[in-house]
Amino acid sequence: MFLIQEAIEVSEVQLTVHVAKDGEQAVQFFDRVDGDSDMPCPALVILDINLPKKQGGDVLKHMRQSRKCSGALVLVVSTSDSAQDRERMAKLGADGYFRKPSAYDEFMKLGEIVKKLLNGPPLKEIDSPR
Amino acid sequence: MTRNHAKALAALSAGANLPQIVFAEIMETLPAAMYMTDAQGRLTYFNRAAAKLSGRTPEIGTDRWCVTWKLFLPDGTPLPHDQCPMAVALKGGDVPTGIEYIAERPDGTRFWFTPYPAVLRDAEGQIIGGVNLLIDITDRKNAKLQIDEQFRAIIETTPECVKIVARDGTLLFMNPPGLAMVGASCADTVTDKNIYNVIAPEDRERFREFNETICGGKKGSLQFEIVGLNGERHHMETHAAPLRLTDGTTVHLAVTHDVTERKRAERASLLLNAIVDSSEDAIISKDLDGVITSWNKSAERLFGYTAGEALGKTVADLLIPEDRQDEEPNILARLRNGERVDHFETVRRRKDGSLIDISLTISPVKNLEGVIIGASKIARDITESKRIQARLLESEARFRQLADTMPQIVWTARPDGRVDYYNERWYEFTGFSRVAFEESNPESILHPDDIEETRRSWYTAVRSGEPYNVEHRFRDRRENRWRWFVGRAIPVRDAANNVVKWFGTCTDIDEQKRVEDQLRRANRDLEQFAFSASHDLQEPLRSVKIYSELLAKRHSDKLDSDALTFLTFLRNGATRMETLVCDLLSYTQATTFDGPDELVDAREVLKTTLENLRGAIEDSSAEITADPLPSLPVARTHLQQLFQNLIGNAIKYRSPERPPAIHLRAERQNEYWIFSVTDNGIGIDPEYKEKIFGLFKRLHSSDEYSGTGIGLAICQRIVDRYQGRIWVESELGRGSTFRFTLPL
Numbered sequence: 001m002f003l004i005q006e007a008i009e010v011s012e013v014q015l016t017v018h019v020a021k022d023g024e025q026a027v028q029f030f031d032r033v034d035g036d037s038d039m040p041c042p043a044l045v046i047l048d049i050n051l052p053k054k055q056g057g058d059v060l061k062h063m064r065q066s067r068k069c070s071g072a073l074v075l076v077v078s079t080s081d082s083a084q085d086r087e088r089m090a091k092l093g094a095d096g097y098f099r100k101p102s103a104y105d106e107f108m109k110l111g112e113i114v115k116k117l118l119n120g121p122p123l124k125e126i127d128s129p130r
Numbered sequence: 131m132t133r134n135h136a137k138a139l140a141a142l143s144a145g146a147n148l149p150q151i152v153f154a155e156i157m158e159t160l161p162a163a164m165y166m167t168d169a170q171g172r173l174t175y176f177n178r179a180a181a182k183l184s185g186r187t188p189e190i191g192t193d194r195w196c197v198t199w200k201l202f203l204p205d206g207t208p209l210p211h212d213q214c215p216m217a218v219a220l221k222g223g224d225v226p227t228g229i230e231y232i233a234e235r236p237d238g239t240r241f242w243f244t245p246y247p248a249v250l251r252d253a254e255g256q257i258i259g260g261v262n263l264l265i266d267i268t269d270r271k272n273a274k275l276q277i278d279e280q281f282r283a284i285i286e287t288t289p290e291c292v293k294i295v296a297r298d299g300t301l302l303f304m305n306p307p308g309l310a311m312v313g314a315s316c317a318d319t320v321t322d323k324n325i326y327n328v329i330a331p332e333d334r335e336r337f338r339e340f341n342e343t344i345c346g347g348k349k350g351s352l353q354f355e356i357v358g359l360n361g362e363r364h365h366m367e368t369h370a371a372p373l374r375l376t377d378g379t380t381v382h383l384a385v386t387h388d389v390t391e392r393k394r395a396e397r398a399s400l401l402l403n404a405i406v407d408s409s410e411d412a413i414i415s416k417d418l419d420g421v422i423t424s425w426n427k428s429a430e431r432l433f434g435y436t437a438g439e440a441l442g443k444t445v446a447d448l449l450i451p452e453d454r455q456d457e458e459p460n461i462l463a464r465l466r467n468g469e470r471v472d473h474f475e476t477v478r479r480r481k482d483g484s485l486i487d488i489s490l491t492i493s494p495v496k497n498l499e500g501v502i503i504g505a506s507k508i509a510r511d512i513t514e515s516k517r518i519q520a521r522l523l524e525s526e527a528r529f530r531q532l533a534d535t536m537p538q539i540v541w542t543a544r545p546d547g548r549v550d551y552y553n554e555r556w557y558e559f560t561g562f563s564r565v566a567f568e569e570s571n572p573e574s575i576l577h578p579d580d581i582e583e584t585r586r587s588w589y590t591a592v593r594s595g596e597p598y599n600v601e602h603r604f605r606d607r608r609e610n611r612w613r614w615f616v617g618r619a620i621p622v623r624d625a626a627n628n629v630v631k632w633f634g635t636c637t638d639i640d641e642q643k644r645v646e647d648q649l650r651r652a653n654r655d656l657e658q659f660a661f662s663a664s665h666d667l668q669e670p671l672r673s674v675k676i677y678s679e680l681l682a683k684r685h686s687d688k689l690d691s692d693a694l695t696f697l698t699f700l701r702n703g704a705t706r707m708e709t710l711v712c713d714l715l716s717y718t719q720a721t722t723f724d725g726p727d728e729l730v731d732a733r734e735v736l737k738t739t740l741e742n743l744r745g746a747i748e749d750s751s752a753e754i755t756a757d758p759l760p761s762l763p764v765a766r767t768h769l770q771q772l773f774q775n776l777i778g779n780a781i782k783y784r785s786p787e788r789p790p791a792i793h794l795r796a797e798r799q800n801e802y803w804i805f806s807v808t809d810n811g812i813g814i815d816p817e818y819k820e821k822i823f824g825l826f827k828r829l830h831s832s833d834e835y836s837g838t839g840i841g842l843a844i845c846q847r848i849v850d851r852y853q854g855r856i857w858v859e860s861e862l863g864r865g866s867t868f869r870f871t872l873p874l
Binding site: 079080082101103107 | 705
């Protein structure tokens, strides 16, 4: 969490960040957006795969079926490097995939990717070096 | 002698005044039979010729009307004497002349004659008597018949063909039976009126020569075949003689008969004789008293008696042992009733006294009128089949004994799939009755879910003749639970490859099955655990690494040199742990991917591998070469992992004395490829040849060589997945060759 926020700060993108602590909270968040006309849909959802209570895939599936947020951009951020996970999340409608690196400098590159996603046309495969 | 002449004679005797003695003298010398009667027809006189012709001595004054014994009309009907021409004339009737009659003598001989009766009258015209002259015409009659009526009758009523043929083959005459034989309605319809046209082509020349011979004046006979106008072939036998015509030419007169039937019968009889003689079975015929009337070669062979010794003897005396003498009267009684005796197995005695087992089939023989006159008897030697049967029983007993000692359920089935035997284990397991075989219904103890599949497998096997192999559950009545069995059966075939029997077993695999299941479950759990663990382990490791880095980066001014060194240890440990987790993850995933259906080009995989290893290759100045590599049906990632691990190891464990030289090769052997990776590195102590493929097995500390001890375990796991093998051949200090097999 700390590193993601730092990476966004470093990239100098102006964002309001909402944080859900687990899969269940994330699902509840999308339901609340759907039910409250004052709450806007997030421009970008940064999603891990391995989440407590509800898996990232289930959260994504739920979001894509929601009234207001079905079209939001989704960037998957995960420690998993398995091809299966990448393929599964792409199929569910992820717009990008970032594998969490174990070096600080590498991690900071996430900010650039978030910037590109928000400004440019959606990239299907945004990757980090392996 | 005429009628006028007779009248004159009558006039002479009555009217002319000739002395009686002279008259009598004349009458006696007459060569014709003559007699005289009074007006009532009573015999008054007869001459010697009359007595001779009639064959009797007529009685004067007693015989009336005629001197003959018996009279007949020409058609053979008897004629009473008082209606004979003489009687008719005396009674004033008109007598027609020239009528022929037949008379019979007392000795039974007959003769033909023509009577010439005349009436004698006195001066007033009163009938005073009669005179009759009998002219014998027998010779003439016979002669005429011989030439004419009789001959015609003969040639027309004979069933033989009678024909007259000219020297050039022209058919001059043929009787109706002959025409019927050649299929013609009259002689004119025979083609060109020429006899040669109906002779079978192969016999035509012979017949022409024969015709020439006959017309040349010689007698002869010939057998030949004809092809009738209707296309039918007949076999003919002809007897011919030359016939001289009034114009001086000689023609061929022949009586020919159809011997086709006789020939056929001869052939059939020859065939029958041949069959009887060549039969393996003894064929004997006997009359109803049991006397032997025929005896073939096999009978000689079987019983030892020659035909000469056997014919005329009774079966009872010759062949039947003392203790079976009651059989023959029984058999003869049944034959007299017209019954057949089929496959009667008994014992007979040979000439040398030895006994043989035979099977008898006896049928009554009837004559043309349908009366039973004897029997034909076929005797077959069954000593051999008895012996085989005994041996069969013995081998079956042995088989059962063996089957009963086996720990499995053993059964046999007929070619149609019906089970006809179970061993002791079956009865022990099922508790079914050993006596009531129909109680043994396998389906009654089969798990309901397995009935359909088991039935289908068995029917398929029986239909195709392929071995049967199926796993199913049987109810174990003793433990009151289901047990797994594998049912297997193979067909036993005869020389003609027909299935004659099925030999089957049911083997208890319950324990094995349970262990397998447990093992599978344990493996699956372990994989699942390893996968989740390595996933979940990565996240905290990453945190340790990244925050220790941040600590060193942002707070180094607050840390002393000891703390910084510890931080480095912390990061190195985390890095090693990360590699370990990563490798463990690929190990668990090594078999979870399904291989692709298309072929993978090993050369391309090698290219990618070398690309990935570029850093290590450049650092070590390794030289890597390869023979041509094939395409094969495996997952690309699997082949890549194999190459990467083996080549990576070859570089890692290089000799400090020389730059690494690594060579790849693939050879085809039977149903698979053998890949080899040969290096010139440090080599492996033979003691550890097997051990190195185990998980986390390392021969060196991580200070000497980095690594997790998972690479070769991954290789082992991948080749296992393809039912392949991996092994190493090595010499310490010289290098190693790793080999692995993959499917074609």
